[in-house]
Amino acid sequence: MNFTIKSSALSGRKAHIWQRLSAVYLLFYVPFLAIVISLLPSSVSLKLLAYQLANLPFSGLFEIATLVAVLLLVVHAWVGVRDMIIDYVPREKVDLWLTLYHSLLILLLINSAMIAITLFGYA
Amino acid sequence: MYSHPGNRPRSLKISNFRFPLNALLSGAHRVTGLALVISLIAYLVLANLILFVPSITLADVTDCWLTLLLHTGFWIALTYHWLSGLRHLCAEHFLQPEAYQLINSHTVSYLLLGTWFIATLSIIYRVWFS
Numbered sequence: 001m002n003f004t005i006k007s008s009a010l011s012g013r014k015a016h017i018w019q020r021l022s023a024v025y026l027l028f029y030v031p032f033l034a035i036v037i038s039l040l041p042s043s044v045s046l047k048l049l050a051y052q053l054a055n056l057p058f059s060g061l062f063e064i065a066t067l068v069a070v071l072l073l074v075v076h077a078w079v080g081v082r083d084m085i086i087d088y089v090p091r092e093k094v095d096l097w098l099t100l101y102h103s104l105l106i107l108l109l110i111n112s113a114m115i116a117i118t119l120f121g122y123a
Numbered sequence: 124m125y126s127h128p129g130n131r132p133r134s135l136k137i138s139n140f141r142f143p144l145n146a147l148l149s150g151a152h153r154v155t156g157l158a159l160v161i162s163l164i165a166y167l168v169l170a171n172l173i174l175f176v177p178s179i180t181l182a183d184v185t186d187c188w189l190t191l192l193l194h195t196g197f198w199i200a201l202t203y204h205w206l207s208g209l210r211h212l213c214a215e216h217f218l219q220p221e222a223y224q225l226i227n228s229h230t231v232s233y234l235l236l237g238t239w240f241i242a243t244l245s246i247i248y249r250v251w252f253s
Binding site for chain 1: 205
């Protein structure tokens with residue numbers, strides 16, 4: 001399996017559409033997240049925090065909205081930093097940096113899933 | 124990726140250029156985007172430490188100045204990115220000349236900066252003093 005990202009194979013149009021779609025979703029999600037965080041009482045542990053989140057009156061909606069937000073956030077972060085790499089990194093190093101950044105995002109996604117499973121297993 | 128075709132003198136020193144306000148705001152949108160990616164990595168590191176290192180608890184890190192600095196930086200960057208992102212979306216959606224000029228006007232630029240400044244003060248107050 002080849003994990004190398006080639007800048008020549010990337011599409012600007014598709015990236016732009018995904019960037020806009022994710023931006024519109026996150027435009028509404030971010031204030032929603034800020035309201036939920038401001039409503040939470042202070043916690044002594046992450047497990048208790050997860051328990052409090054799971055027991056909010058609108059927790060089902062929050063969980064689904066957050067799951068979609070995390071996926072779209074990864075897409076948004078990929079396109080945004082990808083464009084910065086293409087614009088500012090010297091041409092001969094672009095593919096290397098794109099591959100490194102792509103791998104980092106996959107690792108972050110796996111780690112986030114691991115944390116969510118660990119936390120909400122207790123909730 | 125831009126590659127200059129000629130042999131004209133070029134300067135790689137960014138301070139040699141005088142950018143218009145909208146270019147600076149657009150550049151700041153990129154900078155805050157990068158800052159948000161970095162702060163999300165920092166939040167994940169923090170979550171991993173709390174969950175998987177038994178000697179570190181949420182109570183330990185909650186009042187630590189580094190965590191407060193992370194919260195401050197994250198929310199300030201997020202507020203700016205959200206506001207300028209909204210402006211970018213509007214500029215791409217409302218393409219009629221009058222609307223487009225209004226969205227890109229100095230008034231809207233200063234309105235964005237003013238809103239961000241007020242939000243920044245309230246974030247600093249909320250994170251550090253409440």
